[in-house]
Amino acid sequence: MQKGVFIIIGLIFGFTLYGQSSITETSIHDLVKNRADEIFDSLVEIRRDFHMYPELSGKEQRTSKKIEEYLLDLGLEVKTGVGGYGVVGILKGGKQGKKIAWRADIDAFSTNFPDVVEFASKRAGVRHICGHDVHTTIALGIANVLSDIKDELNGTVYFLFQPSEESFEGAKLMIKDGLFDIITPDEIYGLHMFPIPTGTISTKPDEVFTYMRRIRVSFKKGVPVDSVKELTTAIARDLSRAKSESKPWELQNLSHPEIGIFSPDNSYQDYLIIRDNFRVTELNDRYLFESVLYETDRLNLDSILIKAEQQILNSEYKDKFIGIEYTSEDPGVINNKELTESALNLIGEVYGGKSIIPDYGQIPFFNDDFSYFQQHVPGVYFLLGGSNSDKGLISMPHSPNFAVDEESIRIGVKYFASLIINRANVK
Ligand SMILES: [Zn+2]
Ligand SMILES: [Zn+2]
Known part of the structure; x- marks a missing residue:
């Protein structure tokens, strides 16, 4: 009996939703x-x-x-x-x-x-x-x-x-x-x-994802590598941002009902992660300090470079500083x-x-x-x-x-x- 009732409701619902032509659908x-x-x-x-x-x-x-x-x-x-x-x-x-x-x-x-x-x-x-x-x-x-x-x-x-x-x-x-x-x-x-x-x-x-960019900071040879690495690490930590208490980099929280991406007020919004373990390589007359960042807002990408550059120019290594740039710009998935x-x-x-x-x-x-x-x-x-x-x-x-x-x-x-x-x- 109950099953029958459901079938009838289903039929009515079907008609209401789709109209005559969508029986086929x-x-x-x-x-x-x-x-x-x-x-x-x-x-x-x-x-x-x-x-x-x-x-x-x-x-x-x-x-x-x-x-x-x-x-x-x-x-x-x-x-x-x-x-x-x-x-x-x-x-x-x-x-x-x-x-x-x-x-x-x-x-x-x-x-x-x-x-x-x-x-x-x-x-x-x-x-x-x-x-x-x-x-x-x-x-x-x-x-x-x-x-x-x-x-x-x-x-x-x-x-x-x-x-x-x-x-x-x-x-x-x-x-x-x-x-x-x-x-x-x-x-x-x-x-x-x-x-x-x-x-x-x-x-x-x-x-769907963040904007990922590879970031490269170049210095002339002669800078103390360890000290400059400390500087880039400090800048990365200073510029990174997240909602207070939230840790969007902790992926095990993805499906958490409150902090995961499925809650309207979750941790995975409005953040910037800059990896602070810069990799250092030599190229001709320079040292390259390279890392990766993840930013949720495309409009912030330019200002990240400007802010980092300002901090370097305020440091004691400014005379050896050559430049800062993004080296890869793969597009993100945009629905x-x-x-x-x-x-x-x-x-x-x-x-x-x-x-x-x-x-x-x-x-x-x-x-x-x-x-x-x-x-x-x-x-x-x-x-x-x-x-x-x-x-x-x-x-x-x-x-x-x-x-x-x-x-x-x-x-x-x-x-x-x-x-x-x-x-x-x-x-
Ligand atoms: Zn894969
Ligand atoms: Zn895959």
Whole structure:
């Protein structure tokens, strides 16, 4: 009896939410869910295969071949060798619509931390400790689900399998190799595993991470290196800022209900971290003192250099001071505001409000070269939950005990296949 009541309410709710035309939309998401469940076991097998044979940035030959074979089997048009071992799959829907790109990174990482899973890496010193094996598998799963319903699908979907994310070169290489001559997406989406509960996703408009800059201070030879290092350390500590008592650099607090990024008034807002352990190298007639900083507000980046320079010019080493500069300026992940809001609304409508954890902060230390694609195409980068406290799994990228609840593959395929269908159908 009670079940019946719920079905009736569900039907009424469905009509109210979507109106007459969206009965089809509702049922297409049911097709997505069913197909994702059907192929789930095979996806887990594929993921474990990638996991056992991880490949470092620029060496993803085997992984690339497997991706190519899978996409060809699905009947997609496939381009290989895009920016190294990059692969692009093109799926044309049976109806008119927009062109949507989905990106997955495919490389593994160099680490000697022992692998914690049963299907451990068979390659010494190389491991999928960042979850790109899962990212790749989810993208293949989405391609499978969408191929299965391609007659009903609007528009075109591009699947980008990107090499060399860990070295931050792959996106640039694919673009330089003519990626945007091969494909012309209207929107681009991608994800990264993140230590939040499996079944949930998170993201926010605008900056997802902090602005990371490498900073270099140059002095003429003849300065006492140790004393100058003390000076740069003191400046780094003086300029760094955080809300009182908060420690945004403590990443274990990320999912803390009050201080983590999911509380509207959290620690991960309005801060600057300057690493105070400057590395010193010699170059011709000079010493270079180098470090890294993480700043939440782009508008502060110039004034950090000016303030540091002032402190050096007020010191006894001012006569030997040559200059201060940023030496690398990789763009950060910046989510398009409208697309982010629309994506979160859609996934919340189809999969329930509990599937989304709001994100109110900017995470230090991480970045993703997905940002290079976003410079060409508006897009959204999602954080996908892979942790499961009951199973003792924590999916914090690059941490020694990194592990993923494989249910997150099922979740990722469903949520983002539904998202792509919806976005391709937006007029
Ligand atoms: Zn990584
Ligand atoms: Zn990663």
